Structure formats: C-alpha cells, structure tokens
Amino acid sequence: MLNKIICILIFITLCSGLNAKNTGLIFVSNEKTHDLTVIDSETLEVINSIPTSKRPRDMHFNQDRTLIYVACGDNDVIDIVDIEKQEVIGSLDTGPSPEAFMFSPDYNYIYVSNEEDSTLGVLDVNDNIIVETIPTGAEPEGVLATKSGKIVYVTSEVADMVHVVDAEGLFVTENIFVGTRPRRLAMTPDEKELWVSAELSGEMYIIDTSTYEVTDIINFLPPGFRPEDVTPVGFRINKEGTKAYVGLGRANHVGIVDVKSREVEDYILVGSRAWEVEFSKDENTLYVANGLSDDISIINLENNEVVKSIAVGRVPYKVLIDYIE
C-alpha cells in the first residue's frame, strides 16, 4: 500500500515537472533574420537565438506553456518550438502566408489568417490537418477567439472590415466596417467591447459586441507628429480592463488610453515603428517590438519610463514572455 502511494506521489511529481517551464525568458520573433531572439528577463541580456522557418511573426504558447507556436509566413507553416530545448521540434502546415493566429479555448484548434489567400484557416492541432478555410476580404490579419470559443473575429486589411465568424458552423455571420487597414483585435475582460486598431486612419475603433455597432473612435497624436504619421497596430488591454496600451507604429510612441473615458492619458517614446506590445505577468512592465530600429523597448509602467532598449534580430514583430508563475 505504501509503495503504491509512493509510486503515485512520484508520478504526480513527474507530471508537474512537465508543466509550464517558467523560464522567465523573453522571446522575440524577427521577420528578416528568421529566428527568435531569447532574452533573460532578470539580466535583460540576449542569451540565444533560435532559427525558425522563414519570416516568423505571431507567436503563442500552447496550453501548458512548454511550447511556442510561431507562424512563419514565407514557408507557410507554424513552427513548434520546445522552450526547454530552445529549438524547433516540428511544424503544422497552413495556407499561404500565415501571419496572425490564435488557439481555440480548448487548444484543439488554431485559427490562422492566411494573408495572401484571403482566408481564415482552421487547423486541427493534434492531427495537423486543415479542417476548414473560410473566405474573408483581402489580407486577413488580426484573429481573436472569445473565451467561450463560440465566436472568432478576423480583420480584413484591404476590405476595412472585421468579420464575425461562428466558430461552430465556421461561416461569417456579420461584417463590421471600421477604419482604413484594420490590423489587430482585443476585447475588454467582460467581452462587452471589441477594440480594433485601424492602421492607416490612425484610429482605434470600439465596437459593442451585443450590437456590432461602432460606439467610439479614438484618435492619437503624440508630440512632434502629424496625424498621418500615426499608424496604430498592436495593443493590449490590462486584466482589470482599465487601461489600453497601443503601439503607434511610425509615430514611435506607445499611447496609454483610459478604457472607461476613452481619453489618451500619456505617450511614451519608444523605438522606430512600434507595433506589438506585451505585458509582464504583473502588468508592471510593457515590452514593445520596434520593427524598424531592430530592438525592443522595456517600459516600467509604474512611472511610464523606458528602462532599457535591447537590440534583437532584424525587423522584430512580437514579444512573448514565459513569465514565472
């Protein structure tokens, strides 16, 4: 009996050892050097670079945070990176030019925008097959699944639209016109609002998810820039749903928005062409990928100051943090 208990305890210990790596490492995808830069979040030193397939862009962890899935646009695959081994161990086939993607809440499916095919692809992660391709307007990009997994939103950059996709039937139920060149999506924690960045009209669109009407439009104007320079792309809303942090593209700043009042509270100067932003676990730090200065900026959100800029590979796209639980 005791032996059995010991065996079970050892088994449980071994199992928990297979859980999240908690490495505290920061991964940056670099479009032109075709690799991920690996940075230690304590020392802020670059410790490694992991070669991937060509043109790595969007990245997401798997459910237990042992692997990173990376969409590689020029090879039409999603590479699978083992965090512990720090190397690619496999890949999934996608449609042409995958850019952004998201896991379904049960992690069995990946919804991926195939940029050059004007489709949203649905991949079965376990069997590595494309289950469905849903036609969208030209150049689909941002993909977002709701917490229930019942709805997937995808933007079409050229059609200036957000498509609302029924995730069970896999068809488009609604099309919402937004600003010029809509790129990324995020929801408030209560999922009552869907926010969409419109890169070329320099705006953030806020959509009421019960009516799919556009209720607000936020404009940005950091000091020293003209409206046409403001090209918002990536942004995050914090866990409390109180603040949004928006990468303003060629306006080289991050804009901080008070979600409730829609007011832009502050602008922080970062590097060149600030696109994707990412929080640390405690949301006291923001990491910004600066695509055209080949570096990332690290911002202390307690005083809104840039702590450090770290040189990474060429044309960094996104920052992913394997924070310690």
Added chain:
Amino acid sequence: MKFKIIYLILILIIPINFGFTKDLESVNIAYIEIENDSRYDPDVAYTRIQLKPTGRPFAGALVAYGESEKLFDILGKEIEISRFVVKDNEEILNKIKELVSQNTHFFIIDADSSFFKKIPEFDLKNIAIFNITEPDDSLRQENCDSRVFHTIPSYSMLSDALAQYLVFKNWKKILLLKGPYEEDTIIADSFINSSNKYGLDIIETKDFILSNDPRKREENNLALLTIGKKYDVIYLADSDGEFGRYLPYSTKNPNLVIGSTGLTAETWHWSFERHGAPQLNSRFADIDDSRRMSNFDWAAWAAVNTIFKSSMKSKSVDSKKIIDFFKSDKFGLDGFKGPRLSFRLWDNQMRQPILLSTHNALIYKTPIEGFLHEKNDLDTLGSDELETRCSFTNK
C-alpha cells in the same frame, strides 16, 4: 390565331434593349485603350532586348476588381469593369458618349496627352475620367478639366522627387544631358524647374543624339559628352532609353547618373518591401505572373479602387455622390506606399510618395523627411495650390 396575338402582346411589353443598359444598382467602370498604341511597342534594339518592358495596365485594374468583389457581394450591389480596345482618340470619345447613355459614369483611359486635351470639348456631366499613364504637366495646368483625375504622377512630381534627393545628399552641381525628342525636352524642362525650386545648380546642359557618326562625336560620344566643368551628378533626359542604358560607367569621371536611368523616380516598384507592398505585388502576380507590376498598373489599380472604395464608403452607386466623396476629406486611399492618398482639389492630381529606385531596389521614398509643407508634406512634390495655372471652368 390565338398564339400569334399572344406573341404580339409579349413583344410589345418586353422592352427590347439593344444597348445593354446597365443595372441601376451597380457601379460600372469602362476601361478604354488604343490598339497599336505606339507607347507599348517593344523597342527592339540591335540585341533584341526590350527597352520598355511593360504590359497593358488593365491587369492593375483587375487586381483592384478582385479586392472589391467580395465587399460588394456583401453589400448586395454589383460592380463591373468593361474593357474596350479602340482605334484612336476620336473613337475613345465616341465610346465614352455611348457608354454614358448606358449608365456608365466612370472611365479609365490609357491614352496620351493628345486625347486628354480634347476632353474640354465635350459636354457630359457627372462623369469621372481617370488618366493612368500620361505624366504631361499641362494636363494638370492649362489643359486641366474638372472631370479628369490623375492617378499617375506628373513629370514635375518625378523631377521634384529627384531634386529633393540631390539636396538631401548635397550633390548640387548637375550636368544635364538631353535627347532629341520632344518628350526629352519636356523631361529636361521639368527638371530645370525642380532645380530652380530646390536651389540646385545645373552647370551645363548638353544635347545628345543616338549615332555613331564620328563627325558628330561631340553629340554622341559618351566620354566627350561628359567632360568639361566639374559636376556631382548627371541628370539624363532620355525618353527613348537606347542612349541612356550605356551611359553609366561610360562617363569620363566616376559620376552617378539619375533621371531616365540609374536612379529613377517611380510610381511603384516590384521590390518595395514596406507598407504591405509585397502583398499588392503578390496579388498582381496572381493576375499576371509574366511580368512585374508597373507604374501604369499601380495607377490603374488606384483609379479603380478610388471608385469602388468611394462607393462603398459613401454607401451609394450614384456617380455624383461617389465623385463628391473622393473629392472630400473623408476619402483616403491606402496606396500601399505609406500615407493615405487623396486628390489635390486644384488640379485633380492624386498626391502620393514617389519611389527613387534602381533596377532592383528602392533607395529612397520621397518626400524626404525634412521637406515640410504647411498642410501636407506630399504637396512638396509637384505643382502646389498657390502656383497652379489650372482653373476648372466647367465645375
């Protein structure tokens, strides 16, 4: 007997329409080009190399059609582009008149200056005619017409772009080499204006000819043409191309050549990597992969998108509403060159960045940072509001 009466009644009530009038809930575009247009003759040089490789820009129009198709499906409206090939300028005018009576109000015309100068002669209203290939500045000045819109840049925009670059690099002393054709004089004059505007110094202008006659060596010998007073850069005005392609590396001194060869001012470039350009080039390859997307293709694409996107955003198929929309400040086309593009209301020219390029790379996108304008930096390229000689008489 009964049957015959029924047929008679049917014939009377079914409208017979030989003109195929278009459905009123659709946006129709007519694309008209000229058969045997000499501008598209592949110039066969001695070595059988094409000097002006370019296909017909209708392919660019098709790319834009493909982008809009799904949208209009969703809106429950129709869109159509019809292509017509005619013999000459006169036939283009007749075709336009015919099509207007059949509910087509938008025309994309691939023709040269001689056609556009005829437009003020005719009377049609609520139509928009797009110039997609002719850079002649006079069409934006004294020969302008309120119904004509230009998506292709003018010569002055192209030479201003190169002039900005010369100022930026501080290569201010220029040798201007000019060929024998009328178009060469137009190109050279445009650069002279840009040079005055930007404070460059054309230290000498020399006329060249394409010839091997030793008696005329002062005009045809590349070494002789390029000695003399000191200069930084050679500006070449050579619309034909056969002379210019041998000029770089044959000059007396190691000077760069810009203008008609070397560093050229382009509307679009196949190797452009920013602002989503590769995606547009890729969609073009889906339509025609035998060649790369050219300046004219982009201009056709921009014209079609201007019309379809304005219809979409103004939620209308009415031609007046569509035209009013793309003349308003609500209109901004994503031209995949960075900023949103719109039309200058004083001469109907689409304002846009000009790409300074070599054969395989974009060297600089203009306007160059630092060249400022009171309202829109794109207006540092080309003819500005205060200096325009265009006055639209028939609004």
